[in-house]
Amino acid sequence: MAVAVVALTACGAGSKRLNQAEFEAKVHALCSEYTGRARGEIDVEGADPDSPSPLALAKFSRGIEHGAQLLAEQGDALRKLHPPVQTAAEFERILAVQAQLVDAYSRAGRAARRGDRAGVKTIGREVERLYQRVFSTPLGRLTLECQ
Numbered sequence: 001m002a003v004a005v006v007a008l009t010a011c012g013a014g015s016k017r018l019n020q021a022e023f024e025a026k027v028h029a030l031c032s033e034y035t036g037r038a039r040g041e042i043d044v045e046g047a048d049p050d051s052p053s054p055l056a057l058a059k060f061s062r063g064i065e066h067g068a069q070l071l072a073e074q075g076d077a078l079r080k081l082h083p084p085v086q087t088a089a090e091f092e093r094i095l096a097v098q099a100q101l102v103d104a105y106s107r108a109g110r111a112a113r114r115g116d117r118a119g120v121k122t123i124g125r126e127v128e129r130l131y132q133r134v135f136s137t138p139l140g141r142l143t144l145e146c147q
Contacts, residue, residue: 017082024142026081031143034074042066049112049120060120061112068105075099090139101130 018026047059075098083091104127111119134140 018084020084020087023081023083023087027139027142030074030077034070038067038070041070049108049117049124054115057112057115057117061109064105064112065109068102068109071098071102071105075102087139090137094134094137094140097130097134101127104130 042063043059044063045059046056047063048056049060051057075095078091078095078098081091104123108120108123108127111123135143
């Protein structure tokens with residue numbers, strides 16, 4: 001499972017409801033920020049949950065758990081946004097999926113620490129399905145540009 005950060009983020013917008021262009025610009029800017037942070041902060045070299053090496057599994061565990069932390073921070077930033085009315089329902093659904101991703105990343109990290117490679121694979125398939133749900137939405141597709 002790739003350590004990727006859901007590509008939706010935004011900076012604090014106060015209580016003002018954003019128009020669609022403002023909202024998309026904030027989403028894209030912070031999407032790029034969190035993607036950059038993940039690339040800079042998470043060492044994925046040698047992190048392989050399929051490897052028989054305990055070191056590779058430990059590196060994977062550390063990386064995926066750090067990914068969960070970044071994803072949770074991203075969710076906190078997202079919750080500060082006030083999207084346009086026409087985007088609000090979709091945005092709430094994406095936030096709900098993001099919370100499920102944070103949980104899945106955390107569970108994958110714990111499974112890796114236990115040496116449970118089968119559990120990591122099962123959670124990896126769950127994560128793939130969750131990302132498919134996000135990226136199947138118009139707002140989610142917007143975020144693919146910064147991956």
